[in-house]
Amino acid sequence: MSTHIKPTQNPTIALENRYCAHNYEPLPVVLSSGKGVWLTDQYGKHYIDMMSAYSAVSFGHSNPVLVHALTHQAEKLAIVSRAFYSDQLAPFLRLLCEMTGMPKALPMNSGAEAVETALKAARKWGHKVKGIPDNTAEIITCIGNFAGRTTTIVGFSTEAQYKDGFGPFAPGFVSVPFGDAAALEAAITPRTAAFLVEPIQGEGGIIVPPDGYLAACREICTRHNVLLICDEVQTGLGRTGKLLACDHENIKPDGLILGKALGGGLLPVSAFLATEEVMGVFTPGDHGSTFGGNPLSAAVGLAALTLLRHDHLADAAERMGQRLQAGLRAINHPAIRVVRGKGLLIGMDLDPAVISAREFCEMLLELGLLSKDTHDTVVRFAPPLTISASEIDTALDIIHQAFNRLTTTTETTTAERSYA
Structure with a gap:
């Protein structure tokens, strides 16, 4: 069968469109297998993965160490709920706390669940420890944030579509410009419990704040007795060239949110990780999850953290990220407005007039590279941290081909208009 079948002619896509809610608009490719940084579609065509499932596949597809940990544990014990102890959770949380320098952890499943956990902890800390009157605690967030899709979280989003039709929303959230520490301080009141921030805004367009921003936020929060909570669901665990993105400024948050890569893909x-004081607000019955911290997840999480440390993947992300960014910045094309990012979290901002x-991601798809756009103008490049220098160069070759094709198409269109 042809590898260029239109989506309307692809029976798998047609079947999904028939039965699945239309809450995504995937690129027109049906993937069936993956190994390392490579994916294969149902017709056998290979693609280099420059997306890694929004950082969830930081260790590459079907990583043999992680697959072994998964299958080995699945054969023994998978789910018992937190109604009982298991022999896998404690070792996992110990390594997680040791690596991040946070004393306590509360295991959950999705990133959004971990964010909700952080919000609950911040509010209860504000009421029970800081002394904010009940039901009046406020949490400051940033314009352009993305923390998940629950109704509470979309309620403090500044993206209109994420909120349209889903209200009413929970009160108690205040938005300030991202990257502006002075705006944060100006927004703090006696009711402020916490400041929730992404060190780099991923879904917002790979927006990197000015140098010193997080350090300034840390000082402001400390001075005003406000919790600093860093959402590192996308940026954490080596993605930006450090174990945590907040490590670039050597700051320690009061709360830390991790996900995606923690499950090894x-x-x-x-x-959610936090200080003893913050985590101490939870008592049995306050919060929980049937699946959170299950033995299967704990075994995979432990293996993922061990692999991250043993293979020095944060250092690899720093080196490969420099190579990728240098290659992207060397491309001279009028469509490129700016390339930004840290480590292997990179955004290429394109001129929508060009x-x-x-459309550019669809061109890359045809040429054998998978990525996804965000905010209409930004192409994300966030491959698995295991990517090699030669694979980086392969990706750059494909990106060059796409821009050459774009130049040819643009010149042809211009010539046709001139002739007409």
Whole structure:
């Protein structure tokens, strides 16, 4: 069968469109297998994965170490709920706390669940420890944030579509410009319990704040007795060239949110980590999850953290990220407005007057590279941290081909208009 079948002619896509809610608009490719940084579609065509499932597949597809951990544990014990102890959770949380320098962790499943956990902890800390009157605690967030899709979280989003039709929303959230520490301080009141921030805004367009921003936020929060909570679901665990993105400024948050890569690309694993004082607000019955901290997830999480440390993947992300960014910045094309990012979390902002990011991703798809646009103008490049220098160069070759094709198409269109 042809590898260029139109989506309307692909029976698998047609079947999904028939039965699945239309809450995504995937690129027109049906993937069936993956190994390392490579994916294969149902017709046998290979693609280099420059998306890694929004950082969830940081260790590559079907990583043999992680697959072994998954299958070995699945054969023994998978789910018992937190009604009982298991022999896998404690070792996992110990390594997680040791690596991040946070004393306590609360395991969950999705990143959004971990964010909700952080919000609950911040509010209860504000009421019970800081002394904010009941039901009046406020949490400051940033314009352009993305923390998940629950009704509470979309309620403090500044993206209109995420909120349209889903209200009413929970009160108690205040938005300030991202990257502006002075705006944060100006927004703090006696009711402020916490400041929730992404060190780099991923879904917002790979927006990197000015140097010193997080350090300034840490100082402001400390001075005003406000919790600093860093959402590192996308940026954490080596993605930006450090174990945590907040490590670039050597700051320690009061709360830390991790997910995606924590599950090794095999299953959802997340966690909220915090100081003893913050985590101490939880008592049995306050919060929980049937699946959170299950033995299967804990075994995979432990293996993922061990692999991250043993293979020095944060250092690899720093080196490969420099190579990728240098290659992207060397491309001289009028469609490129800016390339930004840290480590292997990179955004290429395109001029929509030349081409939309979605259209460019479709061109890359045809040439054998998978990525996804965000905010209409930004193409994301966030491959598995295991990517090699030669694979980076292969990706850059494909990106060059796409821009050459775009130049040819643009010149042809211009010539046709001139002739007409």
